[in-house]
């Protein structure tokens with residue numbers, strides 16, 4: 001994927017800053033929707049290849065029954081070899097450390113010549129789990145054939161991971177590039193003994209906690225799955241809410257969810273017009289020596305310019321990824 005994956009840019013919800021080195025890690029690649037596809041299911045994978053979506057996740061974990069795990073891990077490299085997924089980011093979600101299945105996943109998936117763009121690590125509890133995985137992958141995988149680091153997404157879905165997030169987000173390696181935190185709400189709810197409600201108020205603290213850590217360390221923050229996949233109104237409400245909170249994208253499970261989610265995580269025409277006009281007005285007022293001024297009835301100063309910049313960066317990234325596909 002020429003020109004994708006390792007670029008450096010701003011992303012929705014956080015500000016480019018020359019003074020904050022962690023922010024330089026954020027990927028420009030849009031990941032507004034990432035869709036799970038069970039790794040053994042060729043029909044769904046072939047369908048996914050035809051869809052306009054930023055990223056897909058070929059799953060070995062919870063979308064795959066225990067008696068289908070081997071089929072999934074053997075099938076995924078074949079899928080990657082024969083399927084043109086276009087400009088989509090192709091992730092594989094392996095099984096978590098505690099299952100004892102990760103070693104077989106890695107042997108099958110990463111020893112292949114058809115490597116994915118990135119890996120999702122589920123149920124990570126600590127940075128030790130990430131280091132353990134990276135050692136395993138470096139020993140058993142074909143990663144030396146890559147001329148780039150392997151992208152990593154860490155799934156935050158245990159209570160202990162929430163407590164260890166600062167340490168987890170500080171993870172650094174030459175071979176692996178941690179780019180996203182992904183909030184696994186269903187596992188998190190199970191672990192803390194809560195139940196999902198329609199407005200997800202029981203998850204507000206956890207969602208903000210994930211966003212806070214992702215943004216402090218220049219990572220993308222990917223919001224939870226909306227399980228009721230036929231309820232598109234509820235999906236849109238939750239997706240827009242997530243975007244306003246600072247998430248950069250959302251996990252999806254069905255093709256019918258893609259357009260609503262990708263649109264919710266893209267700036268509207270009105271936002272783009274506002275951002276462009278505000279940038280010009282800000283520059284004019286700077287020339288006049290005014291740091292704060294009134295624009296369309298609102299007081300504007302530098303933080304608003306930074307918010308406008310986020311919108312303009314996002315639209316550049318989205319347009320850039322479409323023209324490269």
Ligand SMILES: CCC(=O)SCCNC(=O)CCNC(=O)[C@H](O)C(C)(C)COP(=O)(O)OP(=O)(O)OC[C@H]1O[C@@H](n2cnc3c(N)ncnc32)[C@H](O)[C@@H]1OP(=O)(O)O
Nearest residue numbers: 036037038043044045047048059062063186225253254255
């Ligand atoms: C929340 C915690 C997690 O870990 S989420 C990740 C684990 N769960 C998953 O991976 C679930 C993925 N989704 C699915 O398996 C299906 O969408 C479920 C929800 C079971 C519904 O399936 P089904 O009844 O077949 O849907 P449908 O008939 O409306 O499908 C219409 C066409 O779309 C396809 N489709 C469906 N889901 C996907 C998908 N995830 N990726 C790619 N294609 C998908 C169907 O195959 C169907 O295609 P076609 O028109 O028959 O060719």
Ligand SMILES: O=CC(=O)O
Nearest residue numbers: 157184185186187
């Ligand atoms: O893996 C996703 C979740 O919600 O759990």
Ligand SMILES: [Mg+2]
Nearest residue numbers: 062157184187
């Ligand atoms: Mg999960």
